[in-house]
Amino acid sequence: MEWLTPDILTEPVGLSHFLAVGAFLFVTGAVCMATKRNTLGILMGIELVLNGANINFVAFASPYFREDNLGLDGHLMALFVIVLAAAEAAVALAIALNYYNNYATIDVDKANELKG
Amino acid sequence: MFLLAEATSNAAVINWHTVFFFVVAALSCGFALAMLFSSNIVRMAFFLVISLASASGVIFLTGSHFVGAMQLMIYVGGTVVLLIFGVMLTAQEAFITMKTKAGDWVLALIVGGSLFALLTQAAFSVEAWHSTDYQQDLVKEVEKFNKDVIASMQSDGRAELDVEDRKLTKEERVTLSDLQKRIRHGYPELTGQIGLALVGVRTDQPSVEATGYTGYLLPFEIVSVHLLVVLIGAAYLARAKKRSAE
Amino acid sequence: MAEYLSTWIVEAGWDGWGWLAYLLVALVYAALLLNVIAVGAVVFIWMERKISGRIQDRLGPTRTGGKFGWLQTLADGIKLLSKEDLMPGEADSFLFKVAPYVAFAAGFSAFMALPFSDGWVALHLNIGIFFLLAVLGMEVFGVLLAGYASGSKWSLFGAMRQAAQTVSYEVPLGMCLVIPVMICGTMDLVSIGNQQSGLFTNWLIFHDPFTFMIFWVYFACGIASVNRAPFDLAEAESELVAGFLTEYSGIRWSLFFMAEYGSMFLVSGLAAILFFGGWNGPFPIFGIISEATGWSLESGVFATIARFGGLINFITKGVLGVTVMIWIRWSFPRLRIDQVITMCLKYCVPIAAFCFIGVLFWTGIVMPNVNSMLSIEAPSNHEDYTGRANIREGWVKDVDYTVSQHELSLAKKAGPKVLPEAEDDDAQEGDDDKKDGEQVEGNPDEPKVEVEVNKAAFNNLNNNASQPLLAQQESLSKKGAN
Structure with a gap:
């Protein structure tokens, strides 16, 4: 029966695992922001980045993993991040639509008017 | 989470908390990757939804149900619907799939990969973070409670009664229900605490009395006003412009 | 299990x-x-x-x-x-295939947190109602994806309308749901249901005139959010062929249908729990039997029977809600999209906000509700359930408890000589109460009441005085009757 219960599934996960997930989402989001040319694609990357940060906050706040955790502060930080992300998305989307209306494109590489 | 500590009676038992963590984490990371490598903007939005929903599962597994539900509600239900809206409003053949240069990909992946390596290295560098004793401690507490109850039953003569009549005392019942709550629901008082902290009362740290540390009333107000400003601003920016007929 | x-x-x-x-x-x-x-x-x-x-x-x-x-x-x-599973050539095949499952999964996972009887819930969450609302909001994704992926103009129009409608109706819906939460002081659906046990006057819809009003707003918003006529703009047959469903056929189409009927039941079930006592019948038959015979409602065969009775109650109420929805669908003409949005923003939101404030004052000033005037005790299903007010005051209880714990630890640190003196304790507690009193409202009489409640609640926490507390409540309700 050993093969049914490998160590990786019987050991409780620790804080590190959650941080790794957060880091992965963060990096994916960052790469997404760097490589996408579509304005909305970049926005999606930002969402992922913020989400990765959020997972870290919540993981550090959880009493499951550490005795002296962040407590309420972590949860509230995460909440504020979520709310501000929603606000940011709304404004950025409005800007993107405006940009699309004025220039008939959503390619960020074409937005170079201020380049001089 | 309710799964925690249910499966801890002996060592070689599958830990469902871990299993679910791996499932949810794999979904979240996998769909994030899918989003990164997909070039169709609508599919990207779809992958983002699943990734974010699974990420809320990860948050649920840390025991903070309120934040997890908030994530589902605002991110998945609000923000991404907005994004899809934007996608649909701007989706024209030329913009649905926009290719990136191979050089950009290589550069971004190298930088991203090394950043990820660095962050994971940092996350796993602390020995104490690899695993947690929370479940074991909980099990120990339950065992201790069992012992205590048996001892007190023997001491005050309840043990001689019939099994039917062996009632717990009020204190014991409260401890028991508290333990049961912690086993089944994690820490349910958290939601109330978050609510109280948002109106300026910290129940978890009564010792901190200095100004600015007592609660989150001011940030809460600022965020509310900020949201209002954003509401108006976004509506103004995105409004339909009346092109003057020339 | x-x-x-x-x-x-x-x-x-x-x-x-x-x-x-x-x-x-x-x-x-x-x-x-x-x-x-x-x-x-x-x-x-x-x-x-x-x-x-x-x-x-x-x-x-x-x-x-x-x-x-x-x-x-x-x-x-x-x-x-x-039937043959058709897919239009223009369609985005992956999203087209996935969309029905997304819609169905969202509708299905909302059922996870819906209690069907006292404690009979797949996932007993402390934030059940919030979770439900969040998951219900995800159903729109399936529709959006379906509309886009079909590659047809009708579908896209339907999906856009649906998205606009759902996103706007989430606002009044959320406000309506907040009101029962405010009265009950918890987001736990099981607890909300149990607080309405007893005679039907104890149901939240009869709590005060504002809750009576808000129920209708909730029901209208519920119908709109599950996309039923007269709000079924997304599949308006006369204009859009079948909206986002135009290109679907066979099993995928029926998945959408199942999701729709599932969420209809969900919305009316939620209405039953929040406003109509959930699994509690109009007359507490099982409570009376339990009091007469002494059979426990907590566990055992009788409790199971009682819960089955509750299940039947709940399902009856839910089905009744669905019947009303069907009735409405075949009686009213469809609204235009601008009328739909007008109704949401100009009527539902202000009414909901007004009712919210009304209920706030009603419970704040402690106006009588029908139940207290009739002076009928609600036979509670649980031994440790001490009434609605107490759950609400639980928040204050938390504050008190932590403060007292902190003082105890301070006293321990200071040494065995300095015991936590009564005076000190009172001063601290008084401070705290003042804070709370100010927050609730500026009523000068309020803090005093609060102190009493606090102490009672605190005692209750230490389990010395739960009996006196009950007695107190009884006397209070009798006073109300006089």
């Missing part, structure tokens, strides 16, 4: 397979919930056809399966299963 099964499996000699028990239990839950949706959809579709027939002065299905056409939906289902 899981614990029982796992020990049983281990005892039966299958060592190392204990984990299987948990999987089995999860599967049982999932199968039960899936059946609720599937059977529910079958029944509701049959009901819809029958009711619409009667409303339009015809018979509806009569032949399949006996006199009333019982098996009509089943036959339809078999027909749908055997």
Whole structure:
């Protein structure tokens, strides 16, 4: 029966695992922001980045993993991040639509008017 | 989470908390990757939804149900619907799939990969973070409670009664229900605490009395006003412009 | 159940397979919930056809399966299963295939947190109602994706309308849901349901005039958010062929349908729990029997029977809600999109906000509700349930408890000499109360009341004085009666 219960599934996960997930989402989001040319694609990357940060906050706040955790502060930080992300998305989307209306494109590489 | 500590009676038992963590984490990371490598903007939005929903599962597994539900509600239900809206409003053949240069990909992946390596290295560098004793401690507490109850039953003569009549005392019942709550629901008082902290009362740290540390009333107000400003601003920016007929 | 099964499996000699028990239990839950949706959809579709027939002065299905056409939906289902699965050439094939499952999964997972009777819930969450609302909001994704992926203009129009409608109606819906939460002081659906036990006057809809008003707003918003007529702009047959469903056929189409009927039941079930006492019948029959005979409502055979009774109550209420929705669908003409949004923003939101403030003041000033005037004690199902007010004051209780714990630890640190003196304690507690009192309102009488409640609650926490507390409440309710 050993093969049914490998160590990786019987050991409780620790804080590190959650941080790794957060880091992965963060990096994916960052790469997404760097490589996408579509304005909305970049926005999606930002969402992922913020989400990765959020997972870290919540993981550090959880009493499951550490005795002296962040407590309420972590949860509230995460909440504020979520709310501000929603606000940011709304404004950025409005800007993107405006940009699309004025220039008939959503390619960020074409937005170079201020380049001089 | 309710799964925690249910499966801890002996060592070689599958830990469902871990299993679910791996499932949810794999979904979240996998769909994030899918989003990164997909070039169709609508599919990207779809992958983002699943990734974010699974990420809320990860948050649920840390025991903070309120934040997890908030994530589902605002991110998945609000923000991404907005994004899809934007996608649909701007989706024209030329913009649905926009290719990136191979050089950009290589550069971004190298930088991203090394950043990820660095962050994971940092996350796993602390020995104490690899695993947690929370479940074991909980099990120990339950065992201790069992012992205590048996001892007190023997001491005050309840043990001689019939099994039917062996009632717990009020204190014991409260401890028991508290333990049961912690086993089944994690820490349910958290939601109330978050609510109280948002109106300026910290129940978890009564010792901190200095100004600015007592609660989150001011940030809460600022965020509310900020949201209002954003509401108006976004509506103004995105409004339909009346092109003057020339 | 899981614990029982796992020990049983281990005892039966299958060592190392204990984990299987948990999987089995999860599967049982999932199968039960899936059946609720599937059977529910079958029944509701049959009901819809029958009711619409009667409303339009015809018979509806009569032949399949006996006199009333019982098996009509089943036959339809078999027909749908055997249909060819078409996909338009313009479609985005992956998203087109996935969209129905997204819609169905969202509707299905909302059922996870819906209690069907006292404690009979797949996932007992402390934030049940919030979770439900969040998951319900995700159903729009399926529709959006379907509309986009179909590659048809009708579908896209339908999906856009649907998205606009759902996103706007989430605002008044959320505000309506906040009101019962505010009265009950918890987001736990099981607790909200249990607080309405007793005579039907204890139901939240009879709590005060504002809750009576808000229920109708909630129901209207609920219909809009599940996309039913007269708000079914997304599939307006007369304008958009079938909206986002235009290109779908066969099993995928029926998945959308199941999701729709599932969420209809969900919305009316939620209405039943929040406003109509959930699984508590109009008369507390089981409570009275339990008091007369001393049979426990907590555990045992009688409790199970009582819960079955509750289940029947709950399902009856839910089905009644769905019937009303069907009735509305076949009686009202469809609204235009601008009328839909107008109704949401100009009527529902202000009314909901007004009711919110009204309920706030009503509970703040402690106006009488029907129940206190009739002076009928609600026989509670639980020993440790001490009334609605107490759950609300639980928040204050938390503050008090932590403050007192902190003082104790301070006293311990200071040494054995300095015991926590009564004066000191009172001053601190008084401070705290003042803070709370100011927050609640500026009423000068309020803090005093609060102190009493606090102390009572605090004592209750230490379990010295739960009996006196109950007595106090009783006397209070009697006073109210006089």
